[in-house]
Amino acid sequence: MTGPIVRASPGLDATMATSALRPRDSDKGKQQPYRNVLLRSLPEADLKELAKHLQPVALTRRLALETPGAAISNVVFPESGVVSILARAPRDRRIEVGLVGFDGMTGFTALLGDNIAINETIVQVAGDGWRISTAALLQLTRGSPTLLSALLRYVHAFMAQSMQTALANGSAKLEERVARWLLMSHDRVHSDELALTHDFLAQMLGVRRAGVTIALQILESKRLIRARRSLITILDRAGLKRQANGSYGAAETVYDRLFRPDWRTAAD
Secondary structure, eight states, X not given: OOOOOOOOOTTSOTTOBOSOOBOOGGGTTOOOOOOOHHHHHSOHHHHHHHHTTOEEEEEOTTBEEEOTTSBOOEEEEESSSEEEEEEEETTTEEEEEEEESTTOOSOGGGGGTOOBOOSEEEEEEOEEEEEEEHHHHHHHHHHOHHHHHHHHHHHHHHHHHHHHHHHHHHHSOHHHHHHHHXXXXXXXXXXXXXXXXXXXXXXXXXXXXXXXXXXXXXHHHTTSEEEETTEEEESOHHHHHXXXXXXXXXXXXXXXXXXXXXXXXXXX
């Protein structure tokens, strides 16, 4: 099975990938345990059937997985890396409404009866994962209520995350939003180092680059992070949680309740 050609959105960096999702050559035919928490949560019989359709894929940075108005041809379960889901409006306005990593899946709106993307979905931190065609996944869910129920639990968890993002965007100070965003990314990358530019972070948060620079300087002055060119290092996770001022934690509690409380590797 080959994936669809995906197009970069003109408003983002010109380096946005335009090639299709592609299997990793080194992994073809290789059996590996799953790192994705959602996959690991599935009943054994459901995972066994699902695994027959999964193909390993490389998630390269800035790769577009979904484009507004286009069909969602594949669903991806990341094993590593971070994927951003962006809402878009006219005049090239966009803002991130959610993050997906090894905690979940992309393309989940197809489970709700609509396989036409309404948001832009791009890889912000490179990684890898598993791909299944949307048609195959929907066919499996029609034959297994337990599989559908498990996947819809993740949809609920993502909705909780998106609601908290809306609250933070509307009521939190920018440095609090940046702290929350760094914590959410930190949850999903298994590293204290985040390869990110100020420009990209500004696009994700829907603010000016200068505002992000000032917010990062505030966090750095408190020795919570170290910011270098295209690299942010988390120094004090607990301090970042305090800086987030309540904007981080509610959605994570929902996810912990629905799945498992120890899915993050970063110690609080």
